[in-house]
Each structure stands twice: as structure tokens, then as C-alpha cells.
Amino acid sequence: MTCAKDRNQPLGFRSGKENQGKHFKLPTRGTRCFFRNIAKQIFKVHAPSTSWICTQIGAREHYAIPRVLHRSGKLEALYTDYWSCGLWQKFLRSPRLTSRQHEDLSDAEVYSFNGTAVLDGLRKRVRPNTDAYSEFLRIGSKFGKQVRSKLIKRREQHWENTIFFGYDTGFLAGAAWAKNQGAHCIVCQMDPSRTEFDLVRAEEKRWPGWAKTPILVPEAYFAWRKAEWALADAVVVNSQWTLDALVQQGVPSEKIHIVPLAYEAGLDENEDSPTPLKPDGEPLRVLFLGQVNLRKGIPYLLEAAKLIKNIQVEIAGSIAIADQFVVKAPPNVRFHGAVTRDRVRKFYREADVFVLPTISDGFALTQLEAMAHGLPVITTPHCGQVVTDGLDGFVIPARDSAALADRLRTLQDDPERLQAMREAAQLTVRRFSLNHLDKNLRTLEASVKSPSTDTLPSFD
Numbered sequence: 001m002t003c004a005k006d007r008n009q010p011l012g013f014r015s016g017k018e019n020q021g022k023h024f025k026l027p028t029r030g031t032r033c034f035f036r037n038i039a040k041q042i043f044k045v046h047a048p049s050t051s052w053i054c055t056q057i058g059a060r061e062h063y064a065i066p067r068v069l070h071r072s073g074k075l076e077a078l079y080t081d082y083w084s085c086g087l088w089q090k091f092l093r094s095p096r097l098t099s100r101q102h103e104d105l106s107d108a109e110v111y112s113f114n115g116t117a118v119l120d121g122l123r124k125r126v127r128p129n130t131d132a133y134s135e136f137l138r139i140g141s142k143f144g145k146q147v148r149s150k151l152i153k154r155r156e157q158h159w160e161n162t163i164f165f166g167y168d169t170g171f172l173a174g175a176a177w178a179k180n181q182g183a184h185c186i187v188c189q190m191d192p193s194r195t196e197f198d199l200v201r202a203e204e205k206r207w208p209g210w211a212k213t214p215i216l217v218p219e220a221y222f223a224w225r226k227a228e229w230a231l232a233d234a235v236v237v238n239s240q241w242t243l244d245a246l247v248q249q250g251v252p253s254e255k256i257h258i259v260p261l262a263y264e265a266g267l268d269e270n271e272d273s274p275t276p277l278k279p280d281g282e283p284l285r286v287l288f289l290g291q292v293n294l295r296k297g298i299p300y301l302l303e304a305a306k307l308i309k310n311i312q313v314e315i316a317g318s319i320a321i322a323d324q325f326v327v328k329a330p331p332n333v334r335f336h337g338a339v340t341r342d343r344v345r346k347f348y349r350e351a352d353v354f355v356l357p358t359i360s361d362g363f364a365l366t367q368l369e370a371m372a373h374g375l376p377v378i379t380t381p382h383c384g385q386v387v388t389d390g391l392d393g394f395v396i397p398a399r400d401s402a403a404l405a406d407r408l409r410t411l412q413d414d415p416e417r418l419q420a421m422r423e424a425a426q427l428t429v430r431r432f433s434l435n436h437l438d439k440n441l442r443t444l445e446a447s448v449k450s451p452s453t454d455t456l457p458s459f460d
Contacts, residue, residue, distance in 0.1 A: 040215060050445060051076040051158075053183075055147050055174055057140065059100050060190075061365070064262050065165065067104040068438045075108055076162065077154075079147045079174070081139075083112035092118070095340075096282050112147050133217045135222055136169055144173030151177055159183045163445060166195075171228050179231065184448045187232040188259075189362075192245030194222050196295070198358040203294040211294055226250070234448050238363035238383040246360035257444050260384055262437035263368035263429060283312040283332070284412040287351035287375070289344065289366050292335070293320035297357030297380070303401035304357075305330045308409050313355075316347050348373035352418065353411055358383050359398055371429040376421035378407050386432070392424040 053076050054066040070073035084092070084101040092098070120139060147166075151157075151174055159181035160267045166175060167188045175185040200215050229235050229246070237243050239448050286305075292298055292315055302325075305313050311332060318338040321327060326335050339347065348354075354370035356379040365386035367377050377386065377393035387393040392411075396403040411418045 030036070050074065050163060050449070052160050052163045052165055052445075053079070053151075053178070054421040055079040055143075055164075055170060057081045057143055057167065057170045059102075060167060061261060063102045063105060064434065064437060065188075065441065066108070067102060068262075068434055068441060070105055070108045071434075076157070077109040077111060078105065079111045079150060081112065082114050082117035082145055083110050088114050105347060111150055113233045115145070116146065119356075131216065133221045137218075137221050140169030140171075140224075141173070143170040144175075145151065147174035148177045157181075162450065168225055168228055172224065172231065175228070175231055184233045184392050186234045186236055186448060187228045187243060188236040188238075189225070189229070189246060190238070191362040192242045192360055193225055194249055195245035199360050200295050203380075207294060207299050208300065210325055212320050212322055229255075229321070234444065236444065239361075241360070241382050242362050242383070257442060257447060258441045259437070260386075260432060261363045261368070262366050262434050263365065263372060263432050264434055265372055280415075284408060285311050285350060285352040286311050286313045286408060287347055287354050287370070288315045288317070288356070289314065289354070289370075290317045290356070290364075291320060292317045295359050295361075297359050297398065299437060300335060300404060301327055301355060302401060304405040304408065305333050307401065307405035308412070309411055310410055314347060314351065316344070344369075345373075348375065351375055353378060353408070355392075355397070355404065355408075356380070356383065357398070357401075357404055368429050368432050371416060371425035374422045374426050376411070376418070376425050378404060386428065388424075388428070392421055392428045 006177065015459040051070045052066075053072050054069065055078075056063075056066075058081065063078070066075055066078045066182065070078075073204050082088075082097060082100045084098050089098060089101075122321055124135075144166075147170075159178065160183070164175050164178040164183045164185045165188070166186075167189055170274070171185075171187045175187065179185050197215060204211050204214055226249075229251050232255075235246065235251055236259050237246065237256055238259060238261050240258060243253070243258055247253050288296075288298075288301055290296055295411070298315070298321060301313065301315075305311065313330075313333040314336065315333060316336045316339045319335060329335065336347075348370060351370075351373075352375070354366070354377045355376060356364055356367060356373040358364060358380055359382060361383035364386075367379060367384065367386040370377050371386070371392065379387055379393065379395060380398040381395055382398050387395050389395040394407040396407060411421070
């Protein structure tokens with residue numbers, strides 16, 4: 001693995017002349033993947049096949065897509081804002097930064113812009129920007145331009161056999177250049193965009209004063225995303241909920257492909273062990289984990305807690321509702337604020353059921369995390385389709401605290417059904433493995449190259 005500061009040129013070197021007729025570049029002997037890259041380059045010269053270039057800001061989905069592509073030999077390169085390695089890893093020990101790498105990609109071709117990412121982080125601390133979405137747009141635009149400057153140096157790339165993949169907001173500049181060279185371009189839209197923001201604004205009117213900071217999104221942010229959708233050959237979303245929202249915003253349905261998120265159990269040997277059932281007579285242990293805001297449906301959870309007394313609700317996550325509503329919460333509700341990853345596992349293990357009364361989510365990976373720990377999930381249709389109603393949890397209408405209370409009461413009164421749902425939940429999560437993500441990416445690739453191919457997600 002090579003750090004960002006060592007990645008000023010593409011992997012390898014060339015002699016003084018350009019050697020424009022040749023496509024082979026010898027990897028430097030200092031790399032850990034010397035022989036693998038020699039084989040890769042030989043293969044690329046004699047039998048060009050489709051390869052992927054991935055770009056992403058942050059450790060999205062624990063780098064699941066580039067990891068799966070690398071495992072199958074299709075990843076050409078990963079471009080990211082920060083990659084923890086070498087001196088960066090030694091001197092910057094913030095957990096947020098040290099987690100920005102993955103051992104599955106230790107011998108992959110990874111490029112990053114660590115200096116820029118660190119300076120942006122310091123700038124945010126010194127001068128917090130209340131206009132968050134303008135800041136997202138600034139960072140995404142800068143990242144895209146940095147990626148483009150690196151792509152220009154890939155003079156041996158077979159662009160006609162390349163898929164350029166990136167996430168929304170940081171996609172545009174790099175994709176525009178790659179497409180001009182003949183590449184296929186795919187953007188992953190992580191949330192329902194304007195549809196979601198409109199729903200949150202409606203919640204702010206319904207619950208005045210609840211939001212610490214009312215949502216404010218400039219039109220330039222939506223215009224940028226529309227430009228990304230128009231440029232891309234395909235738009236990836238993680239749920240039917242997001243697909244329907246994008247169609248309402250003018251994206252042709254045939255251009256959109258559903259690729260559900262993947263989940264894999266951590267290294268903790270107890271992660272897949274079922275949570276012990278609550279003792280008879282004890283309150284039902286209810287867990288909410290995530291951003292504590294209006295979008296996640298927090299007011300409806302608090303209303304449900306008032307309607308059913310014999311439950312204990314634990315709310316873990318950064319709090320974005322006004323302090324007065326935290327203080328006024330029912331006595332059977334506890335707020336814990338932001339929690340570290342090790343504490344997250346503890347919350348999962350000590351719960352009986354997981355609740356996600358979301359107004360809108362692109363997918364909500366916490367559904368899979370909870371199920372992996374043996375928790376049935378109560379959620380709404382406004383997220384990824386994970387729960388089978390009545391089997392491994394319940395799907396209730398959004399904004400319906402009475403329905404939420406009713407399902408919690410059902411589990412409180414019927415321990416046998418709760419146990420059956422716990423067992424079903426652990427079976428469900430297996431349908432969202434990295435192997436299934438691999439199948440979905442292969443289907444996506446075939447669809448982009450041959451638009452008539454069926455692109456339904458794989459759950460087999």
C-alpha cells in the first residue's frame with residue numbers, strides 16, 4: 001500500500017520517451033503487489049476486459065464496492081479523499097481517520113488527497129459552516145477536480161473498457177473527463193435528494209421548534225445532482241424508495257438500478273450470537289440507533305413510548321433535536337448521545353427489538369446490523385426493503401406512533417413470536433452478503449454494456 005504523497009504519478013514508471021504505442025507499465029519494486037501488478041498489466045495488454053475505477057469521499061459502506069471489485073480482479077484503482085497509511089497513520093491517530101482504510105485493499109491501487117482532507121477538517125473545526133450543504137458541494141467539487149487531474153495521467157488506460165463509478169456530489173468532474181475518453185459512467189445516489197428534503201421540511205412544520213438547525217439546501221445543490229444524473233450512463237440507488245423518488249424528479253426509470261447495501265459480520269466473535277431474551281416480567285428492551293432528528297422519526301418513537309409503559313427505550317446517536325424535547329421525554333426513554341463502535345455492539349446485545357420509524361432513508365444499514373445481532377426490526381417503507389412484515393419484524397406506515405406502539409406491545413406480550421422473529425432476522429441478513437453485492441455489480445456491469453439485460457437485484 002502506498003500513501004497519498006507517494007501517489008503523485010500512476011503506479012509504475014516510464015522511460016524518458018512517451019512510448020505511445022505501448023500499454024505496459026512496469027510496477028515499481030517498492031510496491032507490495034509487484035508481481036500481481038505485472039500479471040495484471042500483461043493481462044490488460046493481451047486481453048482487455050472491463051475494469052472499474054471507483055471514487056468515494058469517506059469510508060462509505062466500509063469500502064464494500066471497491067473491495068468486492070478488487071476481490072474479483074476488476075478494480076483498476078480507487079480514489080478517495082483520505083487513506084490512512086504510512087506516516088499519516090502513525091501521526092494522525094484520530095479514530096475517524098485511522099478507520100479510513102481496509103486491509104482487503106492493502107495491495108490495491110489506491111490514490112488519496114490526505115493533505116486536502118486534513119486541511120478541510122481543520123477548517124471545519126476553526127470555522128464551523130452553518131450552510132452544511134454548500135460545504136458538501138464545495139468539497140465534492142474540489143474532490144472531483146482532484147480525481148480528474150489524476151485520471152489525465154492514466155495514459156495507458158483502456159477507457160473504452162472502463163467503468164467509472166462514484167458517489168453523488170463528488171462524481172461530476174471526474175466522470176465528465178472519463179466519459180469523454182470513452183468510459184461508461186455510473187453514479188450512486190445515496191438518498192432520495194429533493195424528495196427527502198421536502199419531507200423533512202414538512203416535519204419541521206409539523207413539529208415546530210424540534211430541529212436544532214432547520215434544514216436549508218441551496219438550489220445549486222440540487223442542480224449539481226441533476227447534472228450528475230444526466231451525465232451518468234446509469235444511476236445506482238439502494239432501495240425502491242429512492243428509485244421512486246428519483247423518477248419523480250425526472251430521472252428515467254430505465255436508467256436507475258437498485259443495488260442493496262451489503263453487510264458482513266465484524267471480527268467480534270460474539271456478533272452473531274443471539275441476544276439473550278429479556279427475563280419474564282421485565283420491560284421490552286427497545287433500541288434506536290442513528291441520528292436523532294426529525295428525518296428518523298424520533299417524535300413518533302417518543303409518542304409510542306408514552307402509549308406503552310412496559311418498555312425501556314434506549315436512543316443512541318448524535319442529538320439534533322432541541323434540548324427541551326430531550327428533557328421532556330417519557331421516563332421510559334434514555335438518550336445516550338453519540339456512541340463509539342464498541343458501545344454500539346453493547347447496545348445491540350442488550351436490546352430485544354430495533355426500531356427505525358424513518359421518514360426517509362436511502363437504505364439504513366442499521367437494519368442489517370440489528371438483524372445480525374438477532375434483533376427483529378420495526379421500520380417504515382421509506383428505506384431499503386429488508387424487513388418482511390410479520391416474519392423478521394414489522395413494516396408500519398411512516399408517522400404512525402399508534403402503529404409503532406401496537407407492534408411493540410405485540411412483541412412484549414408474545415415472547416414466542418419475538419423469539420421466532422429473532423431467528424428469522426439472523427437468516428434474513430445473509431441475503432445481503434458481499435457475495436450478493438458481487439452478483440449485483442456483475443448484473444449492473446452487463447446492463448450498462450448491454451442495456452437490455454435484466455437488472456433486478458440478487459437475493460439468492
